[in-house]
Amino acid sequence: MINYNGSLISEEELQLTNQNRAFKYGDGIFETIKLQNGKIVFLEDHYFRLMASMRMLRMKIPMKFTLEFFEEEIKKTTAAFNSNLLRIRINVYRKDGGLYTPLTNDVDYIIEVKEITSNVKEVYKLDLYKDFYNYSGLLSTVKTTNRMLNTLAAIYAEENDLNNCVLLNERKGVVEVTNGNIFIVKGNTIKTPALTEGCIKGITRKKVIEIIEKHPDFTIEETSISPFELQKSDEVFITNAIVGLQPVTNYRKKEFKTEIGEKIGKSLSLMTITA
CATH class of the missing domain: 3.20.10.10 (D-amino Acid Aminotransferase, subunit A, domain 2)
Known part of the structure; x- marks a missing residue:
């Protein structure tokens, strides 16, 4: 399951259009976060970096985008997983439309989750x-x-x-x-x-x-x-x-x-x- 603008859907249900700006122009940002033993690691730091990045890229930050909001959305998305180690990726991108100049600075978001294993290598x-x-x-x-x-x-x-x-x-x-x-x-x-x-x-x-x-x-x-x-x-x-x-x-x-x-x-x- 993935979280698309607050709704939990299957990966097959996700429909991105040919006007998706992250696809067409790379007009999006993301945060990769680890969940370990039920704890979202360094969530506050990731949150503030995400907000700073949105401001820098002149994306409109919705009023609901608080630290508590993202914590709840992450917990909702990871609830179905029984693993103690998860990779969480939060994707934020400007809504569809426009050429280089967007039609709007409003955003959509996707939260996706994958199970991971510890992968520190002895030879690197x-x-x-x-x-x-x-x-x-x-x-x-x-x-x-x-x-x-x-x-x-x-x-x-x-x-x-x-x-x-x-x-x-x-x-x-x-x-x-x-x-x-x-x-x-x-x-x-x-x-x-x-x-x-x-x-x-x-x-x-x-x-x-x-x-x-x-x-x-x-x-x-x-x-x-x-x-x-x-x-x-x-x-x-x-x-x-x-x-x-x-x-x-x-x-x-x-x-x-x-x-x-x-x-x-x-x-x-x-x-x-x-x-």
């Missing part, structure tokens, strides 16, 4: 994707439904026996990976690309930064990172809402340790449980 291979760039700028920090670059990079990874690819911006700086944010460790310093590099304003990224800021042994820098720095790092790890923290073991011919990433990953897991 990474490389650069250099065919196209993820251009820096504020719009790149928003999770729009235009994910062509991520799709092409994911295909490249599959074709080359990789688990993921690093996306670069027009200055050839590291931005993120196809499905999450990236961190590098060198000595006691942990770096992640600044939002000005064009990376998604990830919720798990934010939580990991908070963990590192409180840790007495490490410092965090949000900055520009070159592929050369990636190669010379002691450790590399990636983050997203579903996996949490995934240590990287291989980048090209380089093999990484995973001790620090695993330690931070445990702190993140505790934060997920207690938040």
Whole structure:
């Protein structure tokens, strides 16, 4: 079952027209959220990012779109599932009609749910994707439904026996990976690309930064990172809402340790449980 504008229907019942703006123009945004043991993980953070994205894209936010509203809609949609681990995706897009200029800024929404299993991998291979760039700028920090670059990079990874690819911006700086944010460790310093590099304003990224800021042994820098720095790092790890923290073991011919990433990953897991 999926939730279409508040009504629970089967996937087969969902009818999107040829005027759907998310389909025609990528005129939509989405949030991916994890439900673990009946708890919606970091819901408040996801909600505020969704609202900020709608405002940035000049979508009209309905009065009913409160935090409590989305919590109830998610619970209603997940009630039929007997799994302790679910992926929730909230899709919001402008209503049908218009060319580049929409007929209205009113929105529709869809909430879809999938069962998932824990998928942190012991061996995780990474490389650069250099065919196209993820251009820096504020719009790149928003999770729009235009994910062509991520799709092409994911295909490249599959074709080359990789688990993921690093996306670069027009200055050839590291931005993120196809499905999450990236961190590098060198000595006691942990770096992640600044939002000005064009990376998604990830919720798990934010939580990991908070963990590192409180840790007495490490410092965090949000900055520009070159592929050369990636190669010379002691450790590399990636983050997203579903996996949490995934240590990287291989980048090209380089093999990484995973001790620090695993330690931070445990702190993140505790934060997920207690938040």
